[in-house]
Amino acid sequence: MGFKHVSRGVAALALALLLAGCAGVGSSAPSERFDEGRAAWEAGDYSRAFELMVAEAEAGNADAQYTVGYMYYTGQGVQRDERAAIRWIQRAAGNGSARAMQALGELANIGARYHGDENGDDEGAAGEIFD
DSSP: OOSOOOTTTTHHHHHHHHHHGGGGGGSOOOOOHHHHHHHHTTTHHHHHHHOOOOOOHTTHHHHHHHHHHHHHHHHSSSSHHHHHHHHHHHHHHHHHOOHHHHHHHHHHHHHHHHTTTSSSSSSOSSSSBBB
């Protein structure tokens, strides 16, 4: 499931709430690189944080994968890319990240409401289109 267009209202708020707190995410396999990335993120050095987190994410760290998805979604340290965000969050979920699984569940719920599956509402909740 990817985004074609997402309402800047409901979906952005939902993801922001779900993904907020990435700086507080502890790695299931703590590493110096992850800790450095988290410290850079907390200091507002998003480019450096992204660089470190991507390296850690590519090494298989699910918490770093989730954080990279968050950063892609918000455009912190990287050009905003909703499709890349979802791919990284899916990867994190596949590697056992509970936060990523929760985020994907909420996105599925938003998509179901958009398509009128929940209350027979043909207008939908998200306001624009999920693929």
